[in-house]
Each structure stands twice: as C-alpha cells, then as structure tokens.
Amino acid sequence: MSKEHLVIFDTTLRDGEQSPGASMTREEKLRIARQLERMRVDVIEAGFAAASNGDFDSIRSIAEAIRESTVCSLARANENDIRRAGEAIRPAAQGRIHTFIATSPIHMEKKLRMTPDQVVEQAVKAIGWAREYTDDVEFSAEDAGRSEVDFLCRIFEQVIKAGAKTINVPDTVGYNLPEQFGSLIRTLIERVPGADKVVWSVHCHNDLGLAVANSLAAVRMGARQVECTINGLGERAGNASLEEVVMAVRTRADIFPVETHIDATQIVPASRLVSQVTGYPVQPNKAIVGANAFAHESGIHQDGVLKHRETYEIMRAEDVGWGANKLVLGKLSGRNAFRARLQELGIEVASEEQLNHAFARFKELADKKHEIFDEDLHALMSDEAVTPADEYYKLLASRVHSETGEVPLAALTLSVGGAEVKVESSGSGPVDAAFKAIEQVAKSGSELLLYSVNAITTGTDAQGEVTVRLSHGERVVNGQGADTDIIIASAKAYINALNRLHSNAVRLDPQGETV
Numbered sequence: 001m002s003k004e005h006l007v008i009f010d011t012t013l014r015d016g017e018q019s020p021g022a023s024m025t026r027e028e029k030l031r032i033a034r035q036l037e038r039m040r041v042d043v044i045e046a047g048f049a050a051a052s053n054g055d056f057d058s059i060r061s062i063a064e065a066i067r068e069s070t071v072c073s074l075a076r077a078n079e080n081d082i083r084r085a086g087e088a089i090r091p092a093a094q095g096r097i098h099t100f101i102a103t104s105p106i107h108m109e110k111k112l113r114m115t116p117d118q119v120v121e122q123a124v125k126a127i128g129w130a131r132e133y134t135d136d137v138e139f140s141a142e143d144a145g146r147s148e149v150d151f152l153c154r155i156f157e158q159v160i161k162a163g164a165k166t167i168n169v170p171d172t173v174g175y176n177l178p179e180q181f182g183s184l185i186r187t188l189i190e191r192v193p194g195a196d197k198v199v200w201s202v203h204c205h206n207d208l209g210l211a212v213a214n215s216l217a218a219v220r221m222g223a224r225q226v227e228c229t230i231n232g233l234g235e236r237a238g239n240a241s242l243e244e245v246v247m248a249v250r251t252r253a254d255i256f257p258v259e260t261h262i263d264a265t266q267i268v269p270a271s272r273l274v275s276q277v278t279g280y281p282v283q284p285n286k287a288i289v290g291a292n293a294f295a296h297e298s299g300i301h302q303d304g305v306l307k308h309r310e311t312y313e314i315m316r317a318e319d320v321g322w323g324a325n326k327l328v329l330g331k332l333s334g335r336n337a338f339r340a341r342l343q344e345l346g347i348e349v350a351s352e353e354q355l356n357h358a359f360a361r362f363k364e365l366a367d368k369k370h371e372i373f374d375e376d377l378h379a380l381m382s383d384e385a386v387t388p389a390d391e392y393y394k395l396l397a398s399r400v401h402s403e404t405g406e407v408p409l410a411a412l413t414l415s416v417g418g419a420e421v422k423v424e425s426s427g428s429g430p431v432d433a434a435f436k437a438i439e440q441v442a443k444s445g446s447e448l449l450l451y452s453v454n455a456i457t458t459g460t461d462a463q464g465e466v467t468v469r470l471s472h473g474e475r476v477v478n479g480q481g482a483d484t485d486i487i488i489a490s491a492k493a494y495i496n497a498l499n500r501l502h503s504n505a506v507r508l509d510p511q512g513e514t515v
Contacts, residue, residue: 006249006258007199007225010036010242011045012274013062014074015203015515016233021469021478022278026058027348028382032230033062034346035273037069039266041242043096045227048074049088050081056088063092070136072096074515077126086133097130098168099123100140100515103147103155120155127162138166140203140515145171145181153191160194166225167198170515171214174207174237182217189222201225203515204240206232211240216248219258227515230274231282231289243267243288243320251314268321269374276378279467279478281454288320329377331366335359345374347381368484369461376463379456379482392417392502393442393495400487402430410434412491414441431490438491442498446472453486466493472501 013029016022024032029046036044044066046059063071071092073085077099089095101123102112108119123139130137139159141152156167169188171181185202189195202218202225204211215226232241246264249256271289275282284291294317329341338359342349349355361380366372397413410433411424423440427433435448450469455462464486468479477500481492 003253003257003259004224006219006256006260007042007201008242008246008260008262009043009045009072009201009225009227010041010229011203011227011239012036012229012233012242013058014045014047015227015235015239016229016274016278017047018235019233019238019278019280020476022233022280024058024277026054026061028277029058030061030065030348031346032270032274032277033066033069033071035266035270036230037066038263038346039270040261040263041069042261043070043072043225045072045074045098047088049084050075056084059085059088060091063089063095067093070094070096072098072138075099075126075130077101077122079125079129082126082129082133086130089134094136095134096136096138096166097134098138098140098515099126099130100142100168100170101126102143103141103151104143105148106146107143116151116154120158123155124158124162127159127164131163135163135165137164138168138201139164140168140170142170142515143172144169145173145176145184149184149187149191152188156188156192157194160192160198165198166201167192168201168203168225168227168515169218169223170203170227171205171211172203172515174205174211176204176210176214177208178210178213178217181214182221185218185223186221199224201227203227205234206237206239209237211238212244212248215240215245216256219249219256224258230270231280231286233274233278233280241287243271247288247315247320264319265321270321272375273378275454276375276382276456276465276480279452279469279480281452281467288315293317294322329362329366329372330370331363333366333372338362341374341377342381345377347377365463365484369459369463371457371459373457375456379463379465379480382480382482390499390503391415393438393498395488395491395495396420398434398488398491400430400434408433410437410487412437414438414495416441430487434487434491435494438494438498444470444472444498444501446470446498446501449476450478451490453490456482464489466490468493468497470494470497470501475501477501 046062047055049056049059059073073088075081075085085097200223202215202223204214226245228240228242228245232238246262394415399411402408407426408430409426414421423437425433425437427436449471452467454465456465463482465482466489477497479493479497481489483489
C-alpha cells in the first residue's frame, strides 16, 4: 500500500532566524537554502519580504537560485506585505505566499483590535491579493492553539473558498499537548467544508518541549505538512526539529501512513552548516544530530551494539549523514579541486580575487592541520564572506602569555578603522585577557551573553569554532571565529560580534512577526 506524501516545510531562514542574534546575511541564507534544496526539502520559507529591504533581496536571490524546492515568503494579511512577498518570489520556479492573521480571542482583541467578522474579511482579501501572484497560497491562523474551534472552522471555510491551497494550524506559543492538538486537527478536518481540497499543515513551537510530539500527533490525525527548522532553531525555545520529525516518520513507518522525500544523508551536514552560520551550537545529547546521538558509553550497551547494532540503535548513523564529513582536500590539493569542492557545497565565490584569497587561506590551514573536511571549508568561507567594509575592527597579531601562578597577559595588534593600534591587558585567563584588551580599544559597553567553544571536526589539530554573543541596548549579535589556536579563534569571534554591532548593515533586520 503506497503512503501519502508528508510535505516538509522548512522555516529555518524565517522563523529560525528570529533566535536572538541568529539573523543571517543574504549570502549565508543562500548557502543554507542550497543545502535545504540538496536535502530535498519541499518548501523553503526564505523570509518575510516586508520586514526589510535586505530580507526582500535575500528572498529574491533564493527564488532565483533554487529550482527544485518551492520558495516561500511570509506576509501579514495586508496588501503591502503580500505585494512585497509576491514581488520577492516572482523569479521562483515554484513560489508560495504564506499569509497569516491572528484568530485567538486575546490576539484579536488586544493586538489586532478587530472583531471576528473583520478578521475573516481581512483573511479573505489577503488570499485574493496573494492569488494575483501565485496559485500556491498558504493561510495560517496565528495562535490557533488558543483559538475557538467554531471560529477556526468559519475562517478556514472562507479562505478555502477564496483559493487557499494549504491551511496551517500553528501552536504559536507552544501551549498545546499532543493528544489535545491531534484532536484539534482531526476536528477541523472533519468539520471544515472543503477540507479535502487542501493540505493541512502544522507549525508547533517548543515552549513545553512538545513541538515534535505535537507535530507527529497532528500527522497521525491527518496533517500532511509539517513546518519545522534545522536543529529546532527558533525564537524562545525553538520550533519543531526537522531532523526529529523526518526520522520519527521514517523509523516508525509501522505507525505513520506517510513518507517524506528528504535525503536523510544530508541532515547532519545541514545541521552543522546552520550551527556554524547562526552561532547556535548543537547540544551533544540532541537527538539525531548531537555528537552523542550514536555514542554508547555503557559497557552493556557497547557489548550489545558490537554483537548486533539493533540491540540499542534504532537508526544507522550513516543514514542521517554521520561520517559524511570525509576528507575532501589536503595540502597538495590544487586550486581547481578547491573551487570544485566549494561548488559541490553550494558555496559561491564572487570573484577570482576572492577565490585566490580563500585558496591562500586554505593552504595556510592545510599546513596547520593534515586533514581538511567540509566543515573546515564552511568555516573558512564564512570568514571570507566578511568584506573589508564590514571590518571596522580587525585582528592583525596576538601574543598571549599564560603560566601557572602568573596573571595571564594578552598583547594584541588591531586595525581600527584602518589605523593600527597596539593594546595589552591582563585577565583571569588568556581569553578574558584578550577580550579585555579588545574592549579597551572598542569601548563598546556591550554585555557578553555567551561564550561557546566547539571543535569543528575531530582530532587534536581540529579548528576550534568560538561563538560570542553580545548585547548592547536592544541589539543582540552573534560573532564567530575559527582557528586551530583557540585564543585567536576567541579574539576573532569577539571582533566579529563587535563589527556586527558597529555596522547595522551587516545582518538583515530582525523579523518582528511570528506564526
């Protein structure tokens, strides 16, 4: 018996970007979009076109580049938003407009200040505007999880009549429980006239840690699209995790009457790319993509796995892409091989000059570490994406002294607006000393919210990737730095964050709406 198709709608580039400090440049969004296409994601929600000119441009670039996946833009249910979304997706091979309006009593009264009749009228108008650009229109009832069922039935009936092809039921604040949410989906499908003419979708948030459970409960009750993100990235506690939804459906094929088109071997590469770009590390015990997901410490478990893998493993690590970071290049690799591998990874090089500079840095890295993996190339090219105009602060040289019983000291040479500055400072450790030295020059007044170190690959010669999160006023930014020397990587990350604070143009504007 053939199974129904479960549409995987990825919103890493839109809802995932709403994580504090996780906003991305157009080039970073494009790189992730290409990886999502490589993974065979059905729908890529590329952004919120009306949020900013930068977000509009990034959606349009993705629409021009992506040919296999549907490219989608979010839009509030007003004419300006929808027309911006329509123009942004115009170049797409397959384009979708995803429009939404709040339907819960508290949102309609307190936020929209609209009556239920006005909300229905506005939703129907929104579908009409969207259909001027595409027949693929999705409608979401924001805060559906706290909305009245009778009103949801009413508004969904009207937007289906108006031409919506996908009906999305979001648990916007992560309030629902699986049995309750599954029951809601079943009730809507049973009661809404025309329910059989649309795809029913869910978009669950993880405030109670139930986003994946709620999504899967909905699938069992008839939902045929799940909106999710790589690594469960998203505002507050995040969204339903794409990798967990996909592998749950695949692993429990005896339970779920659906299957996805996802190439699961691309899951781990996608996870690592999103983590590197956004600066959000993956916790070691994260399902599917965490470093410990397939590790067995217990002697009993190890013995069982060695005798027969399925005693303790319900999936194969290689099926989701573990072990896929094979050695791709070495110090003897040539420039053409370097260029070819970048193309395979979906990394575009803007010019021959940038390629030459990146290749020179690759050779420097190859002298430091014997094996160069895909993750190393992603980290290297993330650094290359920073243009001289973005680098108000730049690390030129460093000398750090740390000795047992002595106060650590960092002496740095920085470029500040093109002028060379030497500075030194002591600290409680070498990293603290380096940060204090940088701050002596920058005087940013920012607060350090996060300092995180992760090895990009295995081995003692691995590059360390450092994430620094700084807060200044209402702005929160992430900075990343990678190097085989962890002190240099830390200084690079701090400077990277300072440059993002210094230049409002570096990152796309945060998207102020949610579904």
